[in-house]
Amino acid sequence: MSAFIDYLLVGIATGCTFALLGTGFVAIHRVTRVVNFAQGAFAVLGGFFAETLLSHGLPHGLAEVLAVVAAGGVGLLCGLVALGWGRVPVMASLVITLGLSIIAEAVTLLIWGGTPISYPGLGGRDLVILGAQLQPQYLLLIVVTVVVLAGLAAWFRWTNLGRALTACASNPYAARLVGIDLNRMGLLAFALGGMLGGLAGVLMTPLIPMTYDGDVQLAINGFAAAICGGLVNPVGALVGGLVLGIGEQMVAGYWQASAETGVALVVLLGLLLWQALRERETMS
Amino acid sequence: MLTVRGLVVRYRDATALDGVSLRADRGEKVALIGPNGAGKTTLVNTLSGILRPAAGEVRIEGRLAHVPEGRQVFGTLSVEDNLLLGGWRSHRRDVAPIYALFPALGPLRRRRAGTLSGGEQQMVAIGRALMADPELLAIDELSLGLAPLVVQELADHLARLSAERGMTLLLIEQNARLALDLCDRAYVLETGRITIEGPCRELRHDPAVRHAYLGGAVRA
CATH class of the missing domain: 3.40.50.300 (P-loop containing nucleotide triphosphate hydrolases)
Structure with missing residues (x-):
């Protein structure tokens, strides 16, 4: 029983990282219609930024926050290149983000080398929940994700800027008519996606050492989570992330660890099929 | 003009x-x-x-405000959010005069604009344009x-x-x-x-x- 609780809690925590990545996909896609393949790279860079800052003596907390902000900067740069100030077609932007993720991988390898990195997370004794032992960092990850996603939802709903981003997603033509600059909103969305990806990386690196080429697997998991909300619904991304995270832990725990990524791909395939069928139904 | x-x-x-x-x-x-x-x-x-x-x-x-063909409301946003977005350029936040002009919109303020009738959507579209103080x-x-x-x-x-x-x-x-x-x-x-x-x-x-x-x- 305690093993089950253990898998469940760890699954929820990893699911939270998928949800953060998935929300990044959603934030960018709703505004720009671009599926950002560089989303995983934001997480990798977030982890590496935080490790470098910590190793240069910055205190915990500050280093992590700066790493998230830097990842947001990388997101902004990605947006500038991929969107080309509104002159690039969506499909081309998508391919550009794929290229950027490969470049990011190469640059990470050049700067930091191929050794996995990690740093200590939240200190303190393991928590005991229903007989299962849990490192405090897992709890931190869950709490931060919940707070950030709730804050983000409130920001989208109740601030001018957040409402404007939603307006771009709802009706881009009308958004232009009321004077909203779609190019700027696209860049803002990319910066937001960068920060969400960076946050996922910063929070998970103490638990699972980060490698320069970890971005693809993270992107697949995040994308699968985002697909649950049809790439436009952040709540769907949260639910998808949690289902995926828990599912993977259960498979790894009760069956075999190597099947973990397979689960994500099978879930992703199933969701895509389901969505395609549903779309055909609504069209007929 | x-x-x-x-x-x-x-x-x-x-x-x-x-x-x-x-x-x-x-x-x-x-x-x-x-x-x-x-x-x-x-x-x-x-x-x-x-x-x-x-x-x-x-x-x-x-200032010019434009009520587009087909109304083009923000369908997934509430009536009130639609009006507030109309004030994006003018920074106007006061929606009360719009409800005074179109009393029918008052009770609908929390409804998604996409679920309204055509006439109500046209009121939202005009109200949104008026929020720009044109x-x-x-x-x-x-x-x-x-x-x-x-x-x-x-x-x-x-x-x-x-x-x-x-x-x-x-x-x-x-x-x-x-x-x-x-x-x-x-x-x-x-x-x-x-x-x-x-x-x-x-x-x-x-x-x-x-x-x-x-x-x-x-x-x-």
């Missing part, structure tokens, strides 16, 4: 507007009528800066897809806005009868050119206008 001189707008090779000139004075209600594909929507999209002219000049003294209001196809009674009610609202606030109105309409009844002056746009212009009461009796746009059988 609005001066357009020699406006030319092209889509790749096709010329949509070919030397259009028109004007609207302060507080005036001006109609732009003409058949489908004449370039009416192209003209208003150029006025609001969505399209770039190839030649010619557009001068607007003051001196010039351009309305593209006020009547399209709406019941005659609803159209009449909206037309009354617009006449009142113009009379009480001195707002200049540019009404783009396929329903020529409605446009000529509501407005002071009218232009007829056909295949990218202004073919007829004049005061509405004269155009109502113009044989060409009556033949083409009023079904030829209008009582004087």
